[in-house]
Amino acid sequence: MPTIDLRTSALRDLNRALHALAPDTNETRWIVENPDGRHAVAVGLDAAVSVEIDGHVGYYCAGMNKQASVVVNGNAGVGVAENMISGFVHVRGDASQAAGATAHGGMLLIDGNAGARCGISMKGVDILVKGSIGHMSAFMAQAGTLTVLGDAGEALGDSLYEARLYVRGSVTSLGADCIEKAMRDEHRAQLFARLEAAGLAGEVDAGEFRRYGSARSLYHFHVDNAGAY
Template sequence: MNAFSPDITFDLAQSELRELNGALHKATGETNAKLWRVLNPNGRHALAAGVDAPLTIQVEGHVGYYCAGMNQQASIIIHGNAGVGVAENMMSGFVHVLGDASQAAGATAHGGMLRIDGNASARCGISMKGVDIIVKGSIGHMSAFMGQSGNLIVFGDAGEALGDSLYEAKLFVRGSVKSLGADCIEKELRDEHKKLLSDKLAAAGLSGSIDVSEFKRYGSARRLYNFHIDNVDAY
């Protein structure tokens, strides 16, 4: 167990999930109840979804769907794997999955940072709108589909159709990319991008863990923004 001395401990083998989520929704972070520990999550869905306070929440085990969904301000650390849609629609804060994440990690998230130490499955960062997602392992197919803004940084490989129908999200992959989706192209990794990567890795607590010049950058070719008859085959 890590050296973490919680103000409040919720054991979900003893208490209902709704009781935990209700208490988290009432928390302001202005009292002494800032450090929370959750035991026995046992794959429950929507755990710590909708938190809007500067709390630190340590979850000791695997979680189900939509954990930390809609998160604002909170740091949510999952000591295990996360099910579908972890940190979906996050607005701000920091979500850290120490294991693997299932599909649609960080889907539609507007802000904050999602760090995944293992792999993420298909559709990682689908429709991302400003979140930073860092995956130390690899990501599955159709990741960053229709990504609008934010950064997806992958230490490993990417599956098929990376960045299909991409808007302005920036994608950085260090390993191989199985295939690029429609309108996604490789772009030059310039100094400004290396700085961006260094800054993001520092913010994720991963400074110096990797040579940022090893990444390749992918982005939108901007051919599909508006309907154009010449591009009809690509839609």
């Protein structure tokens, strides 16, 4: 089990080593110590390995992740798991702004709170935040799910496309073209699956959530909607 101490090893060497892993590598579990808020830790991975980071990380940890499981035993800075394609990223602390931005797939699990613009422009990822999320979250979110056990800040889902938003707590306000929608069986099943994937099956009642989605009234530009922009 390789252990990399970022106080004595270069970040560049860590990422290069992770990129060089063969699909059938035996080195499937990596430990990163003393990240000390370094940016771009464990980015661009494309192997079914697990990387555990002991400490806080800066911007873009696990950016563009594919296949890998990345766990942050601390807080994460801006853009954790940005543009993730697949795999699993778990922040055991809080996450800053733009968590999961533009991510296409995989799952981002945040045990604490997430800052503003969580899930901005998300394109298929499943994000689950056990705490609350900041303002303008899911802005222009295209696809995927954003599940929030706590509260959502102002302008949730502004200019939303087809992403589904599940919030258990309060929503300060909804953004342009974002509306509350009925929770049908298919949505309850989807939400249950997300909770189960986060290890929360049996702990959290899917019936306590409300669903938000796009009213689709801004899908075609029309002058009558100019006031909505």
